[in-house]
Amino acid sequence: MMFSKKLIAGAVTSVALAGMGFVSTEVAIPMAAQEARANNTWVNDYIRYNNIKPVQIQNQEGTFNRWFGYRGGVGRPEGVVIHETATPNVGAAQYAYAFNKNWPHLYTYVHAFADDKAILNIHNTDYGVWGAGPSANNRYIQIELCEVGTTDQFARSISNDAYYTAAKLIQYGLPFIPGKTVLSHHDVSNTFGDTNHVDPDGYFGAWSYDMNQFYDLVGKYYNNLKATGSVDGAAQPAPAPAPEPAKPNPNVTKGSIWADNPASYSVPLMAFRADGTAKLSNRGLGNKTPWATDQSRMYNGHKFYRVSTNEWVEDTYAKYTPANY
Template sequence: MFSNKKMIASFATAVALTGVGFVATTQVAPQTFAQQEVKADSWINNYIQEQGIQPVSIQYREGTFNKWIPYENGVGKPEGVVVHETATPGATAEDEVSYFNNNWPTIQTYVHAFVDSSEIINIHSADYAVWGAGPTANSKYIQVELCEASTVDGFARSVANDAYYVASKLKQYGLPVEYGKTVLSHDQTSQMYGETTHTDPTGYFAKWNYGMDQFVALVNTYYNQLNGTGSNTNSGSNTTNNGGVSANSSEGTVTVNNSSSFMAPLVGFNSDGSTTKSNRGLANNTGWYTDQSKTYNGHTYYRVSTNEWVIDTYATFTAK
């Protein structure tokens, strides 16, 4: 029933991780959020919103993993979350929890949580490291496995649950949402540290026309909700926020171009109406769905993600 996909840590590596410190490795500098490119709005994320899908509560259970390993920065100091995918079609979170609890000493692999379309099950304290993505990533990150779904609705619900789990852990440990830094795929850690060859969940996401950047946008949505900031909801009428920012519904597309760079920068709006620079951008000569615009300091900004906006200096708007 279960594949061998999770047999990624050699016995030698596993033994090394049980000691006082982590094995020394040659590290490659992680990609920063600025090096990641934002894609167009995701139909899966839109489906989640349109269907009113809400994440389930996190269940906390004590698993059988009896290794209490500090992160490289100490107990309770993870640096982010690595997102995995189980590669076991038909297996639920309950199935995976049972399998890993029974077999981790043999397969030398364990993660913090498993997520499917109906459950989020945390089986090891995220204050401590686990064995899931190679020694360097293990020493830095919380790790969660996403179970495979067979329907669009199941995939959407599982992704919502997974993004909520990631957002809750980032909030718990006071970490921001940063693609490629605090939220990473196993694929990314493989490329960054060269200690595993796994590429999940990239291939699985692609089957649903989904990507990690779109997943991170969903994480950001739940992160904002957990922090009480939420996101603006279109009402079809003009509104005014603090700071005199005028917002209105403007559904259509924006085509971006920045002659001084390869991408157009994005900004976020603070609760007082001021802007803050994002470290992400949109590739030149690409089009993006937008559902809202704001007028601020004589410029129009178009929303392309939950709280990411591109200024009219770099954008040409076409109404839907």
């Protein structure tokens, strides 16, 4: 699916900013870091000078229900794509709320958000999302970096973003290869041509930062995490991510349905593809017949009841009775 920064930014602004105010306080930069800022190294130096550590990854399963594996299969991503949100001063939790509310009509979703205070994972990274066009969606984990307002906030958000990226590479046994296993959305646009987005280049540039410096930080975290379990190579490990929620099975709905289609001689059956879309089966059920069901799932505003391995009856033609226990 295509990813529209303008559309989702508008949705976030309307949903997440209503009635909220933001206060920014600039933090002084050490002299050495000010000098480094001229050649884009200042953020990584600032993180080191101030002993900034990333926060723990929080897993909160969102509403995205188009479960599909990557091109290599479920649990086989090929790397991580770095996005930025394009909306100033809106945090990870607010953005996650807006995505969960609006993805069905904006057709966009990502795995995670990072700001200066939180790393929020909202979709199991064993499965793909809709963030950067079909080629990237079938290959990569995708995280959005939230735009912040102060020097200190930016450095902390970069630390969190880099930690998530390094941790995911390690989780899936992937090597760290800049431009291949860690890419910007701009890299994805150049490689596949499915989108024309160039983030996070503009936002990074506004802070005198760039992807090369981000790669340096990811590489440092990646190597230290692999060697010691800590982003700085110290004896105390960095905060470990909480166990990621497993993909939920369709709702357990044990009981029976009464199948009937007054408009035809049979009740149509639907089959679901691996990407969550549906197709009409070449079989049907007889009218006014009972069928056992053990699962249900939502699709296009309707509930479907399973009556065989991959054959489902729409609620329009099904009267459900729960099982008695």
